[in-house]
Amino acid sequence: MEITLSDNALKTFARCITCLARIGNELAIQASSSQLLFHTINSSRSAYQCIAFKSGLFDAYNVSSNSLQCSVLLKAVCAVLRTPITNIDHLTVRLPDPDAPKVQWILDCYNGMRKTYWITCNVEPDIHHLSLDRQKFPSNFVVRPRDLSRLLANFQSSLQEITIIATEPSSLLTDASNEIGGKEVELRSYMDPTKDNDTLLHTQLWIDPKEEFLQYVHTGDPIDVTFSVKELKAFLSFCEGCEVDLHLHFEKAGEPILMAPKFGLEDGSHSNFDATLVLATMLISQLHEGAASEPPVGATGTHPHTEERNASHMLQENCRANVSFEPPSDHTRIWSDLSASAFKSISPLEERQAQGETILNDDGQREIQRISTMQISGVASVPGNNPIDSNVPTEKDHGQEPQDAMQDNGQAISQHHRSNWVDAEEDDEDEQDEDEQDIQPTPPYYEEH
């Protein structure tokens, strides 16, 4: 295999390498007669990026074998591209034969220097294939990278995960839309319940897709997806550098999301390359925070817990009202809609919810890793992936005891309740007094259990 590229193609190529290097460590290279594939997966296997270069992108494209593949470390490729692109006349990548131990990267510079890098191929390449049909995602939106960057700037720069909540732009909400402004999409910072979030800034942002998005498609019940911010920003920079819009496809919590550049009107037909980024999402839906408290309270049926539930519900409304800085009546309507939709969704998602909750019951120190493992389950469920991967997490789930799940629910309630108490304290003195009364019944409940 020998390929050569220069000028704008080289700039695009370098931009792709930069983005891939922000996703994973290992670059898998696959060459066929018509295209060159670069793909990588991150260490926790929750992010997968694939970039396809058509042969037309290259000044010279010679692949002798029908299929050629190898893998190298991305940091080595980044070392090649440390040379400023403006100094490079052309780049040649050469793999002498399919079993060659090293890939040659040759830079011919304008100043007369020639730099030849020999990058060692990985002995056991970790090559993954993941193919998702973007047309089958029920929901999606298209946004300018600059606009999305501006929206993300409202969040703390160290934020790890973010939640996107999508609701249906319905004619039934015509009056509400006129009054509220049609803020059907919410961006929310995700708070990991296993971590100490006291020092973190919690941000919620309601946006009007008509104003912020170029395209917005969602029908049916509200859905949410929670995923990593790091990879999102990497892809965002990539799209901005390529001067294309970002197309994000999603389905629901626990299912992977897919991002791709949007090339003008005809998607990808006029471009010599295409890129997709697939991110796993958190299995636990953020829309069911209120619903999570329902089963244990219903099981006990005691009067003190009923009060606790009511108070919790009230505090949630107050909390959201404070954060959004909108008139209570407007926010209440939004919350009511989400809440109503969430309750309607309890039955069909009960099994998945239970599956998600059992994760919290595992060893706390390894919880993040286990969540990542479950994320693989989400990714692996897609046809074409190794079926063995999807079996392992399932077996672990079946091994969990129902009693542990109940205990875990208690912990979730406690954390959530305490958080609301702190927020409510900022509201007014009366609320604070009421909170103090509500906290007292908590210890006896745990003792009994």
Added chain:
Amino acid sequence: MEEEEAPDVICELENVQGLVDALTAVRWKRQQDAVLELSEHGIVLIVEESGCLQAKVYLKRELFIRYDYNARGGRPRFGVSLGHFVDCLNAFSVPAGQSISSLVQIQYPGPDMQLLLKSVDSLDASICAEIRTRIPDTIAWDYNFEPAGANPLTFTVKSAALKEAIEDLEWPGSSIKITLEPDPPSVSLRAEGHGDLQIDFMYYVNSELLVAFQCDHQASFKYKYKFLRATTSNMPSSVIKENRGSKLSIGRGGMLKVQHLVSIAKPSVSHPYADSVGYQQPSRIAHIEFFVKPEESED
């Protein structure tokens, strides 16, 4: 009353930044001891490391507006911290944008054998600095560079390109082999580690890259990366901007000499009769030399 004995050297310099640039070029680590040697011809600053790397900065007397040499007997030599010396000189630098130039006087020895720096001709205030000196340790080696053979092995390459090449060669993580080939005329720098990298300077590809090249037989020697990096790591930006060339010569036994030129004086705007734009008198340039011993061959 008996008159005070005159110092060995009193000299005055107009452009301190140029001197700072020249001295910074041989500063490859934070704590570095230097030896200053004074003579009727000027000042030489010498730094050394591990017996494998030596650098010299030649400051000819013509660089100074005033240079009074009064030493009796042998040439005075004293040790001084290079870092302290550079930091003190920086205190005398004129802020960028100011048209007024400050005159700095350097005197050795002071009453207590110090190196004295003082600003003169200043209308507002005067800055004085005293730098403690030491009796210098004997230089382990004061190498007299000898040609490899009857004909020299030498090439001149753009300083910016040399710096870039050496920086890139950090990636493999090993020693660097320099090879000169007479046919076709080229210079190769190669390192082999967890990855391999070879950088070629082709004489005929671009005449502005390899400015001069003399080689009648193939020569190849290895050098430790950290020593080669020291020859370019702190090259002043003025050298890059002026697009100067650096001359590399391979001497007997593979001793490598790297020579840079650093401008000390300001551009000769005040000389209306200059023959060409940017012309500078040779006497206004500091010469910097690095000597790098080759790595012993494992064969």
